[in-house]
Amino acid sequence: MNLNRRTLLASGATAATLATLGLPVRAQEGPLKVGFIYVGPVGDGGWTFQHDQARQEAQAQFGDAIETIYQESVPEGADAERAITQMILGGAKLIFTTSFGYMDATVNVAAKFPDVKFEHATGYKTAPNLATYDARFYEGRAVCGTIAGRMTKTNKIGYIGSYPIPENIQGINSAFIHARKVNPDVEMVVIWAYTWFDPAKEADAAKAMIEQGVDVILQHTDSTAPQAAAQAAGNVYTFGQASDMAAFKPTPRISSIIDHWSPYYIQRIQAVLDGTWQSQSFWGGIKDGVVQIGEITEAVPAEVKAEAEALRDKMAAGEYHPFTGPLNKQDGSPWLAEGQTPTDEELHGMNFYVEGLTGEIPS
């Protein structure tokens, strides 16, 4: 082993000379190699699980024409850049980076490898070889908010936020607006977990809410821990997040927001195979099938279920926007006039609560 130690040191010294030879990228023969970078473990039961399901569906669809590889639990930061680069060196020609925090890493690597195509989820920076894709989760939140407003007995509903970024704020506002619409007395408690996936923190947040009298919990984090906490407390309702979380049916989980990525993945992989891939910013909702509402269980009264499904169908038909005026900001200043809807750009930068919400967005 002494030998190994010495070579370890020697390699550091010779790295300089070797590195100048440039990076050899494995030649591409045979199937298209598609890489996925995941923020959580594939077994998280939520966000990453759904991405991995879509990966498997794409693999099944294309069979031998593609080969998919993935790396899970990649930290959002310096390590992501290396993970992506290693995939490319391993021959990947199309990379999906599936979390917001990979944005700068993806941009940096994309600049270094112009021949490789990149798809970054939920970000806003694009390049000729870097597209973004996202889902209008706030449409699903509108349905959940409606159910939550009807189901709460304490008139207190809770929202476990991950990070105070526009995606979360859209969800909070949308859920709150629609809960208030059906129940003018409803109040919403927001707790920021500062994580996408941390069962312990998420469970703590759920327990803290339940102690404050919250009896319906929406979550923007990916583990099933809040579901388990609600189950332990009894008579608390929850919604599945990202994946159906069907194991907690019929209660506490009374419905769910499902991210359905496979149509998008299949379409984009096909485009690369056909040579027609182009950079774009995709933001799909219920209409596009990217956001789905999971089964509303029998714990929900039939008329509430019908009301929620009607709302879903209206959005699927493109007849209704969850943010339709008149709406005021939290401080009472007007935001949208009667019948007005915000632009996508405005939504992407949403950094305020709507009127009626208490508490502040951390800043």
Next chain:
Amino acid sequence: MVAGGLLFAALGKDPFVAIRTIFWDPLFGDFASYTRPQLLIKAGPLILIATGLSFGFRAGIWNIGAEGQYVLGAITGAAVGLAVYPSESRLIFPLMVVAGALGGFAWAMIPALLKVRFGTNEILVSLMLVYVATNLLAWAALGPLQNPEGRGFPGSRNLSQWSASANPELIAGTGMHWGVVTAFAAVIAAYVLLARHSFGFNVRLAGQAPRAAAFAGVNPSRLVVACMGLSGALAGVAGLFEVTGPAGQISIDFNVGYGFTAIIVAFLGRLHPIGILLAGLLMALTYIGGEIAQTQLGLPAAAIQMFQGMLLFFLLAMDLLVQFRLRWKARAIEVPRTVIPQASPAGEAR
């Protein structure tokens, strides 16, 4: 490593291929020209922080909160830089380094002074301050340091894309940035301090024989402040180099546990500077190799972490067995062959 091989075999992978992928491929595999520099990038902060910690650990002063000092160093350093954005002065980067050191130093002073003044336990205080620091980090990323052109998304401006604050590779393709250079310098400085300087002697004395140290005129309070301050400053500098280089920006997830891993590195290196250097490189090797094993072999991340855990556990257990000469010879011989970082008696004696 045998146990690790069994683990990989149980997961349906060829254990020899898996272990070769983790330990061999990063150094000599197809893409070694990329992964070798990455080893330095990953090992740099580990070595830098662990070197600082080793002084305190030798003297029996337990700074467990290097992670927090690392975060604070990054925040203060970045804040100083961003305050003068978009100036292009050459002084900015050195100033940021100093600010980073001061930030880490100041954060370490809290447990140090509390201990000296009120006799609080520095282990607890420094550990708790890590959680305070991560909340400060979230606040900084969402508030004062947020990129005004970031459309409301959390995170500061990209410091590595602003030439005045960037900490780029000094020679392209080597992974050598200022942080790695500083880490090597710190190793040498620590070696000299410990071997030749009275401060190093005092540190060792205080750890091995506190009473003797007191008779020799070593002021325990001053030693606490010095050791905590030194480790804090080095952790702060490591954070600053990371935020201006590989990480690029202050973000909520900026810290990935270097401060905690460095504790392992320090002990793995027997608290000896050269040992720490090798231990840091070994840790980096298992990280990078583990990532390659994930993507190339499809091993789950948890299996890799378990393997790393087992490796360290066996190594540290080895230590015990070597030092106390239990009658476990069969295993004591088997495990060292696989890894032995720096069990050389020479390193121990110094």
